[in-house]
Amino acid sequence: MKTAIAIRHVGFEDLGTFEDVLLERGFELRYLEAGHDELRSLDPLEPDLLVLLGGPIGAYEEDEYPFLLDELHLAERRLSSHRPLIGICLGAQVMARALGSRVYPGPAKEIGWTPLMLTEAAQSGPAAHLAAELTNMLHWHGDTFDLPPGATLLASTPLTQNQVYAWGAAALAFQCHPEIRGESIERWLIGHACELAHAGVRPSALREAASKYGPAVEVQGRNCFEQWLVGVGL
Numbered sequence: 001m002k003t004a005i006a007i008r009h010v011g012f013e014d015l016g017t018f019e020d021v022l023l024e025r026g027f028e029l030r031y032l033e034a035g036h037d038e039l040r041s042l043d044p045l046e047p048d049l050l051v052l053l054g055g056p057i058g059a060y061e062e063d064e065y066p067f068l069l070d071e072l073h074l075a076e077r078r079l080s081s082h083r084p085l086i087g088i089c090l091g092a093q094v095m096a097r098a099l100g101s102r103v104y105p106g107p108a109k110e111i112g113w114t115p116l117m118l119t120e121a122a123q124s125g126p127a128a129h130l131a132a133e134l135t136n137m138l139h140w141h142g143d144t145f146d147l148p149p150g151a152t153l154l155a156s157t158p159l160t161q162n163q164v165y166a167w168g169a170a171a172l173a174f175q176c177h178p179e180i181r182g183e184s185i186e187r188w189l190i191g192h193a194c195e196l197a198h199a200g201v202r203p204s205a206l207r208e209a210a211s212k213y214g215p216a217v218e219v220q221g222r223n224c225f226e227q228w229l230v231g232v233g234l
Contacts, residue, residue, distance in 0.1 A: 002027045002234060005047040007071060009034045009055025009090060012187035016179035017222050018051070018086075025229065039070040044077040048234055049084045052091025054177065056195065058143055059093035059103045072098055084170045084232045086225075089141055092165075092173035099148035099167060106144035109199045110159045113138055113209040116176065122154035126228040127164050130155065130178055135220040136213035138177040139163075140188070145175075170232045178221035182214020 004027045006015050014031070015022070022029050027049070032039065034055070044050060052075065062068040075098035078085045087095040093103045115132035122128055130137060139157065147153055147162050155164035155176075163175045189196065189203040196203055 002049070003047045004029045004049040004051065005032060005042070006030070006051040006053055007032050007034050007039065007074075007091070008053045009057070010191060012184065012191050013054040013089070015051065015053070016177075016181040016184065017218050018179040018225050021222055021225050021229070022049075025226075025234070034071060035065065035067050039067055039074060042074060044074040045081050045083055049086070049229075050074070050078050051086045052088070052094050054089030054091060054140070056192065057090065058105075059090060059097050059145075068094070079167065079171055082168055082170050084229075084234060085172075086228075087171075087173040088179060089175060089177060092175050093143055093145050095167070095171065095173045096145040096148050096162075096165075099151065101146040101148040103143055103145040106142060106160060108159065109142045109195075109201075110139040110157065111141075111196070111199055111201050112206065113213050114157050114159075116155040116157060116163060118155050119153050121152050122164070125154070125166070126172070126224045126231065127154040129220045129224040129227065130164070135216040136209075137217060138180045138210075138213075139175070140177060140192070141175060172228055178217060178224055180210075180214070180217060180221070182210045182218060185210035185214070 004022050008031050075094050097103050113136045116130050116137050151165045151167045153165050166172050
């Protein structure tokens, strides 16, 4: 049986619709809770797929969150092995740092639903399913990163240049949230209530947008992930 391990930083930022895809394809899925489960003991080459999920901390804050060093080392070893790896939000930032790039606060928080602008390199690959004419995308981050050396940029937004990138044949990273399940948005609104208040973002506006855009991103996010899995032989 194929196996997948997802490292989760907050309970409500899970695999979303990507979990459905994995279960439908016969994967055995296990979550590890960052800061609770012992990441140091995990063999990063063991699972067929490793996923680093999102969270509200910075990928550079290991002084305050020491487990980040263990997660960073997992990403480094996984990348060097060229084994299938997905990063989402914080996970994409950890991957970027593992590849030698700087992660740092962006010019402003990007919270809300904004279409992606795809690069030419994305037109024939999995990210093509996330084109603006097919779906809108949820963004929820304050940090950004430099494009890692050797990476291929696949998508941007006006505020954030590096939204989606690929590195090699088996690593794909999303600063945005193509895995989001629209019906889960209320958990995000509650869990990130302080951040929303500080950023001046109204939960009602995000709730309304999730109702409008959620169904399409669920379909297109699944399509993107399924095509990527096929492409890496899973």
